Amino acid sequence: MTKPTALVVSAHSADFVWRAGGAIALHTQKGYEVTIVCLSYGERGESAKLWKQEGCTLEHVKVERKKEAENAASALGAHDIQFFDLGDYPLEMDREAKFRLVDVIRQVQPRFMLSHSQDDPYNTDHPYATKMALECRMIAQAWGHNPGEKVLGAPQLYLFEPHQTERCGWKPDTFLDITDVWDKKRAAIECMEGQEHLWDFYTNVAENRGNHFRRNSGGQAGGRPARYGEAYQSLFPRTVDEL
Numbered sequence: 001m002t003k004p005t006a007l008v009v010s011a012h013s014a015d016f017v018w019r020a021g022g023a024i025a026l027h028t029q030k031g032y033e034v035t036i037v038c039l040s041y042g043e044r045g046e047s048a049k050l051w052k053q054e055g056c057t058l059e060h061v062k063v064e065r066k067k068e069a070e071n072a073a074s075a076l077g078a079h080d081i082q083f084f085d086l087g088d089y090p091l092e093m094d095r096e097a098k099f100r101l102v103d104v105i106r107q108v109q110p111r112f113m114l115s116h117s118q119d120d121p122y123n124t125d126h127p128y129a130t131k132m133a134l135e136c137r138m139i140a141q142a143w144g145h146n147p148g149e150k151v152l153g154a155p156q157l158y159l160f161e162p163h164q165t166e167r168c169g170w171k172p173d174t175f176l177d178i179t180d181v182w183d184k185k186r187a188a189i190e191c192m193e194g195q196e197h198l199w200d201f202y203t204n205v206a207e208n209r210g211n212h213f214r215r216n217s218g219g220q221a222g223g224r225p226a227r228y229g230e231a232y233q234s235l236f237p238r239t240v241d242e243l
């Protein structure tokens, strides 16, 4: 039997760690094969610590960021991580790069996809990545694109948590309990040596989201004591037989 799959589209090489590391580790534990696509390394815009070293070059930053992301993906147990190396600040995708992402989507046939919020005034690469994920999801569904290939169904696109939620028009409707895999997420976070200033910040976010999981699941009243969580906003409606 083929395993269920999921696909993460990350603008920069570390985004998937802070924002979806728990989902990646948890679904891997549940038997999913999770594929991560990093559209860029975040080499120009999200690697300040490396750039402060003397004699630093773009190539050096990319090599270091790639290593960190590979270590993080392996700490989370991800099935595959692919680097598109499209450049960041700004991130841009031409037709060829879009078709490359469509190929990955069709190969993976994800049950669900994860990407950024649809707005982020602090970091326009993030919503751009989501726009590209949506566009490529749409192309992957088109019968006229590379006829004969298996077309994509309708996987949910979950938008993961931006840095400053209230400025990004992001409202979570889904809370995931990641307590069981928190150690793996923290280990992946610590692979991001260039962004040590964010380690505790995102630990704190996970604790707060754990609280929201408890609040919304009735856990405050004595149910499952989720300690760490991740929050998502789903973009598409659910189709159900019962409410």
Ligand SMILES: [Zn+2]
Pocket: 011, 012, 015, 042, 046, 123, 126
């Ligand atoms: Zn980023």
